[in-house]
Amino acid sequence: MSMLSAIVPCYNEEENVFPFFEEFIKNAAFFEKEGLEYELIFVDDGSKDATVQMVKKLQEQQKGVRLVSFSRNFGKEAAIYAGLQYSKGDLAAIMDADLQDPPSLLPEMYGYIREGYDMAATRRVTRKGEPPIRSFFARQFYKLMRRMSSADIVDGARDYRLMTRQVVEAILSIKEYNRFSKGIFGWVGFRTKWLEYENVERVHGETKWSFWKLFLYAIDGIVAFSTVPLTVVAILGVIFCVVALLLLLFFFFRALIFGDPTSGWPSLVCIILLVSGVQLMCLGVIGQYLSKAYLEVKQRPIYIVKEADE
Numbered sequence: 001m002s003m004l005s006a007i008v009p010c011y012n013e014e015e016n017v018f019p020f021f022e023e024f025i026k027n028a029a030f031f032e033k034e035g036l037e038y039e040l041i042f043v044d045d046g047s048k049d050a051t052v053q054m055v056k057k058l059q060e061q062q063k064g065v066r067l068v069s070f071s072r073n074f075g076k077e078a079a080i081y082a083g084l085q086y087s088k089g090d091l092a093a094i095m096d097a098d099l100q101d102p103p104s105l106l107p108e109m110y111g112y113i114r115e116g117y118d119m120a121a122t123r124r125v126t127r128k129g130e131p132p133i134r135s136f137f138a139r140q141f142y143k144l145m146r147r148m149s150s151a152d153i154v155d156g157a158r159d160y161r162l163m164t165r166q167v168v169e170a171i172l173s174i175k176e177y178n179r180f181s182k183g184i185f186g187w188v189g190f191r192t193k194w195l196e197y198e199n200v201e202r203v204h205g206e207t208k209w210s211f212w213k214l215f216l217y218a219i220d221g222i223v224a225f226s227t228v229p230l231t232v233v234a235i236l237g238v239i240f241c242v243v244a245l246l247l248l249l250f251f252f253f254r255a256l257i258f259g260d261p262t263s264g265w266p267s268l269v270c271i272i273l274l275v276s277g278v279q280l281m282c283l284g285v286i287g288q289y290l291s292k293a294y295l296e297v298k299q300r301p302i303y304i305v306k307e308a309d310e
């Protein structure tokens with residue numbers, strides 16, 4: 001008999017624990033038919049509401065429900081990592097608590113694994129219910145990312161995936177602190193089957209992602225999976241040098257031929273401002289990489305557990 005571990009990262013999801021379970025358990029008949037045991041791992045990512053109590057209440061009614069609770073909010077990426085570490089199943093699925101990752105897709109995903117795929121992943125083809133400006137920037141981000149990175153990062157890809165133990169081990173072997181899951185999933189490779197579905201809106205509560213948080217997350221992703229910005233910065237420096245050299249020659253010979261009437265002070269100020277601006281920007285880019293490297297070097301744990309069921 002094989003086992004499926006469903007990993008549910010939860011941050012302030014008290015209203016969603018039970019609705020999620022009810023939706024998930026609709027697959028019970030299917031699991032039984034396939035001879036699949038299941039465990040549900042709720043990873044409480046330092047929730048400030050009653051998420052933990054809700055999970056405990058669910059545990060009283062239902063076996064196979066496990067809780068891992070963090071000492072504070074470490075972010076969804078950390079929760080995914082913890083869930084995968086605690087999972088015992090031959091298969092693992094990562095699912096949001098808010099039912100944006102419909103559990104009803106599980107049988108189909110399982111079918112693909114049986115067919116020989118290593119991972120069944122989902123992507124949403126619409127972004128219905130999302131502010132248009134957010135969708136726009138998200139699209140641009142994915143476009144940019146695909147150009148800059150060798151990891152296969154798919155537009156609209158969700159973290160909702162079903163994977164084999166082999167893939168789980170591969171993901172766990174990546175121990176970096178700055179975890180950009182969408183990149184990591186693509187980076188480990190393996191045969192992936194993509195399922196497409198229409199965006200589903202959250203049932204209860206609200207998204208934890210403000211525009212600013214998403215922006216920072218995008219930068220994390222770029223820094224984690226591409227060094228192209230560093231190359232761009234270097235090339236920019238070369239271009240500036242070449243232009244400066246040409247201008248130097250031009251002004252030198254012009255002064256020789258036509259003499260040197262003192263003028264051009266405003267343009268000089270502009271040029272100084274521009275060049276120092278570009279320099280600061282480039283320093284900033286390098287700083288991003290340096291700060292991420294700094295965090296990696298410290299080798300802090302990815303999460304800290306307050307309580308967990310064995």
Ligand code: UDP
Binds near residue numbers: 010011012074206
């Ligand atoms: N989540 C988490 N830690 C966080 C933020 C979110 O574990 O710091 C969980 C959250 O409870 C949910 C999932 O990650 O189950 C997706 O979060 P959300 O719905 O806010 O993101 P969105 O679906 O809007 O991308």
Ligand code: MG
Binds near residue numbers: 096100202
């Ligand atoms: Mg959501």
